[in-house]
Amino acid sequence: MTTLPPVLILGARSDIGLAVAHRFAAAGHPLQLAARHAGTLEPERADLALRHGVSVTLHEFDALDTAGHGAFVEALPQLPGIAVCAVGLMGTQEHSAAEPEAAIAVLRSNFEGPAIILAHLANRFEARGSGTLVGISSVAGERGRATNYVYGAGKAGFTAFLSGLRNRLAGRGVQVLTVLPGFVATRMTEGMDLPQKLTAAPEEVAEAIFRGCSKGRDVIYVRPIWRVIMAVIRAIPERVFKKLSL
Numbered sequence: 001m002t003t004l005p006p007v008l009i010l011g012a013r014s015d016i017g018l019a020v021a022h023r024f025a026a027a028g029h030p031l032q033l034a035a036r037h038a039g040t041l042e043p044e045r046a047d048l049a050l051r052h053g054v055s056v057t058l059h060e061f062d063a064l065d066t067a068g069h070g071a072f073v074e075a076l077p078q079l080p081g082i083a084v085c086a087v088g089l090m091g092t093q094e095h096s097a098a099e100p101e102a103a104i105a106v107l108r109s110n111f112e113g114p115a116i117i118l119a120h121l122a123n124r125f126e127a128r129g130s131g132t133l134v135g136i137s138s139v140a141g142e143r144g145r146a147t148n149y150v151y152g153a154g155k156a157g158f159t160a161f162l163s164g165l166r167n168r169l170a171g172r173g174v175q176v177l178t179v180l181p182g183f184v185a186t187r188m189t190e191g192m193d194l195p196q197k198l199t200a201a202p203e204e205v206a207e208a209i210f211r212g213c214s215k216g217r218d219v220i221y222v223r224p225i226w227r228v229i230m231a232v233i234r235a236i237p238e239r240v241f242k243k244l245s246l
Contacts, residue, residue: 005081006030010061010117015186016136017086018044019202023210024082025052032080034061034072063087063113064105073120082213083121084134085114089151090188096150103150110138110154115161122165122174129173132213135162136179136205139221142230145246166218177212178219181205182226198223 007024011017012033021031025048033041033048038058049056061072073079089109096103118133125131140148141155159178166176183189183199200222208222221227236244 004029006032006055006078008032008034008076008080008083008121010034010083010085010114011063011087012038012044013041014086014088014188015202016181016184016205017084019206020084020086020209021048021056022052023203023206025054025056027210028052028054029082030055030057032057032059032076032078034059036060036062061117063117064108066113066116069117069120072117073124079124079128079131080121081130082132082134083118084136084209085118086136087114087117088136088138088188090148091151093146093148093150106150107154107157110151111157111161114158118161118165122169122176125174126169126172131173132175132177133162133165134177134179134209134213135159136181136209137162139180139182139226139230142180143233143241147246175213175216177209177217179205179209179212179222180219180226180230181208181222182229184222198225198229 007029009017009021012021013035021033025031031048031054033045033056035041038060041058045056045058087109089106091102091106096106114135118135122133135158137159138155140152141159144152162176162178169176181200183194184205185199185201205222208220212220
């Protein structure tokens, strides 16, 4: 019987993180759940272990404590075969525009923290010659919009980082998968008026990630329509784009 490699979920408390955990556990992967105040995830740990019959461990992880990321990786009981980064913070554009500290938190949560932890894992995966790194970015990073440009800037940086990392690790046995979900119905978007036909459930994102890993994909749009939408948005001339309420 083949033993599947463990899957590390960074930001395991999020709706997408938990959905990803269930999808990989259902396939038989052991799990490493990482989040702040990890001990409070004990009910989720027990549920995953009981429901899917896999080993599930909890690990204290703060995405903004970048100085501690190296020690975090070293302390894992086993180097994971797959690492999924579901860390993120949206905030509100109004708050980010008015309060520099709020903007810093959004930028660090969506770019600096995720990039640094994946950089540590990338070095270990490269030395081993195998592994998959998954970064959950956003279509918001494909063009700056007046209504969410701080969040979009963080995601744009993360998307560029993943692209460069993928090129660096090409031929080294390490897959780097960029995930562009579009709208997702989570606690982070609760109360927002999202178009139903363009909004995915966390489980849909998790299934797309699972398939993307299995097929060795580089970039996936969870709903393919977003590839078309963003191609149109990117093509709009700047002088026209400034007049749109996007």
